[in-house]
Amino acid sequence: MKNHWLISIRLTLVTLIIFGVLYPLLITGVAWLTAHDHGRGDMKLIGQSFTSDKYFNGRPSAVNYNAAATGGSNKGPSNPEYLAQVEQRINDFIAHNPTVKREDLPVDLVTASGGGLDPHISVKAATVQVDRIAKARGLMTKSVNEVIDASTEWPLFGLFGPHG
Numbered sequence: 001m002k003n004h005w006l007i008s009i010r011l012t013l014v015t016l017i018i019f020g021v022l023y024p025l026l027i028t029g030v031a032w033l034t035a036h037d038h039g040r041g042d043m044k045l046i047g048q049s050f051t052s053d054k055y056f057n058g059r060p061s062a063v064n065y066n067a068a069a070t071g072g073s074n075k076g077p078s079n080p081e082y083l084a085q086v087e088q089r090i091n092d093f094i095a096h097n098p099t100v101k102r103e104d105l106p107v108d109l110v111t112a113s114g115g116g117l118d119p120h121i122s123v124k125a126a127t128v129q130v131d132r133i134a135k136a137r138g139l140m141t142k143s144v145n146e147v148i149d150a151s152t153e154w155p156l157f158g159l160f161g162p163h164g
Helices: 002-034 080-096 123-127 130-137 141-151
Strands: none
Touching (some): 123 141, 130 141
């Protein structure tokens, strides 16, 4: 019996050293050597709240873009409070984008992502904002569409992910 305890303790210590110390050091080293920011992370991967008509509206956040409190609201589509919140987002968006019809409004502009921090929006979500941004900045809509085209991340090998 004593022998089993010693084996268990040794296995636990070896596993702790391998997976708790060596593996994290290896991954940190690889990130430091290969990532452009040396594995420190990138703030542009966290959504932000833009209220000026000059900027693209990003995806709403259930946690007010607080990275320390990442998470969704866990409210489903039948929750009256959630429905009221989405309805308010729709009304606010339409008020700032009068050329957009309610039925043309992409869902990612009025619903938060699961983590609540996603900065990405669909191409359609960017495109429906072109008129507002062009007017606020005194630009031609063609210029704003060029920014969208230059900033669009297409699916890997054209196979995985949304296509706009």
